[in-house]
Amino acid sequence: MSARQMKLGLFLWATGHHIAAWRHPDAHVTAGIDIGHYIQLARTAEAAKFDMVFCEDAAGLREANVQIASQTSRSIGFEPISLLSALAIQTERIGLVSTASTSYNEPYGLARTFASLDNLSGGRAGWNLVTSASPIEAANFGATGLRPHADRYARAREFATVVTGLWNRRAAGHDGESFSVRDPLDIPPSPQGAPVMVQAGASDDGKDLAARTADVVFSAAQTFDEAKAFYGDLKGRLAAYGRQPDDVKIMPGVAPIVAATKAEAQAKYDALQEMIPDDVGVALLSSYLSISDLGRYPIDGPLPELPESEGMKSRQALVIEQARRDGLSIRELARYFAGARGHWRVVGTAEQVADELQARFEGGAADGFNVMPSWFPGELDAFATLVVPELQRRGLFRKDYEGRTLREHLGLKRPVKGFNPSAALCRTP
């Protein structure tokens, strides 16, 4: 029995994380706008004692390429604050984490919205800070182009300072480079004090910001060595900000496909992979590499040399390294990549999947995992009924919630409490 236990998040996403999920015979094609679907997923995750559910977000079409958009159903979905507020009322314990951008919001409004969700849920909210690297989003917010990487992060740092200041009641006012905020929030602290701060940026700026402010870091790592290097790098940055290694939980994404036998799991995976049309795979790979003309290279040839873009630097590096390492053609890389969007994929029995998770958890490569089922609800149900009990048997995962708030689930400290203006409201005149 290990005293330390892993943390588990469920990454919610419409029909599922596999690009061809919607073609699965049992898939729910309009899942993205079916609140009943999301309630079912959140309740399944809560029954399995997951720490949290997590929503990505982008204010624009997820897939700019019409070849992809017309051949996936995951481009359509709820805006996450409204979705998680609805889920807050239909669940009791599980954490509710939403992505929101520092590029297209103002800190007072964002701090207020998450504080509201945090109160609504009894202390279960989290904010995944993103800087919005996509030119698709930029085109919907009056920008003529994307801000340079370093500028986005400078704004994000100030944004995070203002938001955490508002949440923790330390800020009597802020007058900075990008933002000026006078008032405290009109919403008091929730039972967990303040929403959990999540980040996923894996660039140098991203890791530095995470070391400074994050409670949880979602990462993407294919191999054990990549995961361990990222883990060590990020934990090593914490001391510079007066923080302990355990103050940040690092949770790489994992796309598990599990069945009673290895052969059955492999067959499920192969069937999904075969549903990926080549044009969709190539278009998706192009969008992650931020280049528009990948389609003009021979599909069975190697990936061409690519200039570094201002987009997702780290994601791009991962994909390129993947192709070089395995000597993959564009078609092979596209298909491989499309299946789990650059995340770690594990195919096998419950014991085999648990072995893999345990190796990373105990080998200094992860504090837990953000689970990305290939299609909903099937692969979530398989993980919840097969892998979770195996992890529990090994003492690697909780059998019941220890507390009521997301901070309690994650074993995170309550943020420092300062002046609480709501207390002033209870005095008699």
Place this chain on the structure above:
Amino acid sequence: MSARQMKLGLFLWATGHHIAAWRHPDAHVTAGIDIGHYIQLARTAEAAKFDMVFCEDAAGLREANVQIASQTSRSIGFEPISLLSALAIQTERIGLVSTASTSYNEPYGLARTFASLDNLSGGRAGWNLVTSASPIEAANFGATGLRPHADRYARAREFATVVTGLWNRRAAGHDGESFSVRDPLDIPPSPQGAPVMVQAGASDDGKDLAARTADVVFSAAQTFDEAKAFYGDLKGRLAAYGRQPDDVKIMPGVAPIVAATKAEAQAKYDALQEMIPDDVGVALLSSYLSISDLGRYPIDGPLPELPESEGMKSRQALVIEQARRDGLSIRELARYFAGARGHWRVVGTAEQVADELQARFEGGAADGFNVMPSWFPGELDAFATLVVPELQRRGLFRKDYEGRTLREHLGLKRPVKGFNPSAALCRTP
């Protein structure tokens, strides 16, 4: 029996609309952040067949003046999108209308959020467009001051055009003075087509914008003549935009206090009025008049001459007219005004309250009313159990919902349907 029936909205607000509501012996002081409280109110309104619940909003402390803030509990409350998303799951029929500002949001994000709530609720969302006249909010959004009235409305007009374009799938793109938006929304139309557009601005610019784009107008009118003049003015502006009088429902606010006898109702009202401390009344009046030094004038003397501000022009005019008409001192005006925030107050039996509502409804002064109970849940319960059945007996209000969407409740046309990109997602490759 009248074929035409009135529309009823419930204006949700923490402990209640009366400034001293929190001092009521049965009041729930922390109601503003108690989701159970709001669920109870929404269900009461739904059982009484109200058309909608309505949330005001301002991203900042509602009461800048510490004298008010420390002596009311309504400064603290949920952010309304998260609140209404939670209520959407706990109700089935009632409309859900939230205020949101054109000054501190971007149209793509706002259109997306309301479209999400609209889907989540099965077609029951509405957006109350405000331009944010408060310097309190401005100070939290990096602005050095408030934008001039006319500039705010120019931005609001363009904002509304972009949002309705996105909702109605007409906009393939927008490149204007304040905004540039490329994509369609990533959320399909709800069963009502698009959220209902609500407005409350009563200035000339406000009425013009309402005539152009609103489905519902909330107004504030003390007397029958004021209400009738506003009603005629606004309906008269519709033809210029190719619209019919019935395309816009005008719903003035009303603060009813109802009991089995007139004397009992009056006693309930008097008791609340006596709970208003003078300093709070004067400070509240000052904030509505956008002047900071009302406290230095003799409290038993008349209102001083005031310059026109860039704030709420129409609200200011109403208050000043009120004082002049009735020859009120600052103390009297402050107390009178504090009780219903400039809205129409009706005190009496169910029959008397119904008589008053009927007179305005049949006299060309209202299509319905936005009900503002003095304290929750008491005065809502009284209205729902006493006044609503009386209105139903007279054939003036529905006994059951005719449809499932807010547009159906209000008898509004479904907006023009254009290209629906979600339809494209259902084709097989």
